[in-house]
Amino acid sequence: MNPIRRRTLSLLALAPLAGLAPHLAIAHGENHGSGAAAGPVVKEQKPWGIAADAKEARRSIEIRMTDDMRFTPSHIDVREGDIVRLRAVNNGKVMHEIVIGTPEELKAHADLMKKHPDMEHEEPYMAHVSPGQRGDVVWHFNRPGDFEFACLIPGHFEAGMRGTIRVKPRA
Template sequence: MGLQGVARAHSDKPHAKGAAVKKEQKDWGIAGDAKATKRTIEVGMTDTMRFTPDRIEVRQGETVRFVVRNRGKVMHEFVIGTKAENVKHAEMMVKFPGMEHDEPYMAHVSPGKTGEIVWHFNRAGEFEFACLIAGHYQAGMVGTINVLAGGKG
């Protein structure tokens, strides 16, 4: 039995650095190895509930380092997933705003701080990145990742 239905308290404190990364295959890829990154993409987050850029293109088989900067005054997060997963998770965050989640495809970034995700895109398709903090996703804080087929997976 997994921990899928478990809600834990979440604080504004950053998550521990150096913790072992859980490598679990998802529909949108798997946690990447930092040594395999060939490209870094910087993404800005603001209190206008927008990401810059809001559209990213990568190749299947590519491992990307996302450097996520919170330029706002409130907590934001950068979560990679499918539209269906993000909608479901956003609904849970509205019901349980203090819910903790710590996955390798998520970065919780305090105001003025920077977060980082290393992700290996081994499946082609169109995916989302979003801020799932209650109300942020609903306000349009979402972007698209288009993974082009044909790379090494």
């Protein structure tokens, strides 16, 4: 992601506190394709891990998304150090997404999405998936803990479209 876009997204995350959100909102939603990455992977350490290149994945987990606002499976166990391809498959008729994060960050982002449903964002820990398509998130789970994944499209998160990830410490 280019520095200007990153700065804009950072400001957007803080915008509700400063009353700037209406001036920073940009498009999100129906214009996303199959969830394919648009450029090189940005590797920024997050509490739940760091992005990885697709060729590094040693395990794939298919997560199905449906219009009953559920993920299947809704719980994933991985080990600290695992590099996993989360393949999100949209079996529904509406746009869905998968976003990894802490419960607090996902809730805050979902609240922001309700206020700005046309907001656009592309981060390596999310995939926007059109109906009948699939998208991948390739992630290096390099920190143990309990994390979540969710669909943050307005109404989906509130309807319970969430799942959990347990990253078990190395033995």
